[in-house]
Amino acid sequence: MRVDFPVRPGLRMECADGRRLVLVQEAAGGGPVPVLFARQRATRRGVHYARTGRYASPLAALRAERARAYAAYAPPGGGAWTERWAAHAEAELRAAEAGPLHAGAWRLGPDAGGWFVERHWEHLLPHDRDRGHLTWFGYGDPAGDARDLLPLRALSAPDAPRVKAYRRQYREGVLPPVFAWWISGLNVPVVLDGHDRLTAALAEGGRPPVLVLSRSVDAEWVALCAERPVRAYEERMAALEDGPPHRTRAANAARRLAAELEAVTASADPTRAWPFPGGPAAWDAAAASAVPGWLPDADG
Incomplete structure (x- = not known):
């Protein structure tokens, strides 16, 4: 899809020297708030992250009636069903003021980069923490660090009311997909929308359908x-x-x-990042304020 505006989106990556990254989101009626701080390791073997708990999905909440209507329109998991959900997410993202779209060419569809490794799914629920580390290539890191999808907020309990409703949809075969966004600086897709759907599918012993947003190569x-x-x-x-x-x-x-x-x-172009105002010193101060006590071992 081709996007003509804005030049700078409401949900965007910002960066500073020293492999410092932060995902910020424009708050309703206010300025940008940090959603996720990250620091790449000097060895390029992974990235440390810390969530702030302030992320809000740019998509409106899905109603069960829509999920069943789309499942009646086309067999879930098939091409027509996937295209229908991709069109829905595109319309929502184009209208969102705090979403990631900015001027340029984009792709939204099934995983084309081979990001999701089957054996890594089992690590997601038990190892989802507000502060953690994602390994990129293994290299002796704990097995739980091998995760291919990073939630932007804490995952709900499997028995939470909304998750239980989605678990019922999963058993019925009508569960909508999870919408993710591949961020090259993190080398992992993050969950834009569908945190509870993700938990529901995993709690049922399954795997969620995932549509990944990324910039398109020229x-x-x-x-x-x-x-x-x-x-x-x-x-x-x-x-x-x-x-x-x-x-x-x-x-x-x-x-x-x-x-x-x-x-x-279908390959993804690198994610664009904007300079963090004030550089490394300001980034360090913002991280200390938003996620106090977080001390990533970025030199390892």
Whole structure:
């Protein structure tokens, strides 16, 4: 989707020297408030984070009637159902004053970056804390740090009333997707909307459908990345033409090329971040005020 405005969104990343990051959100009738502080490790092996408890979803609360109507429109989990929910989220995000959209090209759809590893889902509920660490590549970090989705607020208890309602929807097969936003500085998608739906699916022993928002790569990048697979495909096809006909091999080569080009087109562009006013000293002061006692080991 193409977005023409605003230039600076109401929910945005800001950064300062020393691998300092903060997610801020414009409060209704006020200025920006910090939602999430983060500090990348010097070794590039992960990121420390601290939530402030002040995040508010930019999407309106979903009613059960909409979930059942969309499930009646198309089989849940299928392409038409996914497109319907993506269209709903796009309309909500375009109208939101405290959402992440800003001028540029965006993509909202199923996980195209392969972010979600099956064995990591079991770590999410028991290891969801307001202050923690996300590992990027393992490297001896605790297993619980291997999480592929970062909630922006504390997850509710599995027996909370709203979660219980969503658990019922999950059992009925009509649970709406979780909407996430991939932030390159964190190297993980964060939950924009659907924290209770996420808990409900996991509490039922399942996995939630997730639609991920990200900036789209531009046409020049797609063309550059497509050169090598296209050249390899042409070489494979030329080799087939010199020998006996191999229709199956030719069809497989075409499918492989299509998959590689689709992966390039669906890849995410880095998230834009704005300078944090006042630089590192101001960031340190803001973190000390918002999340007192948080001392990330950023040098490890």
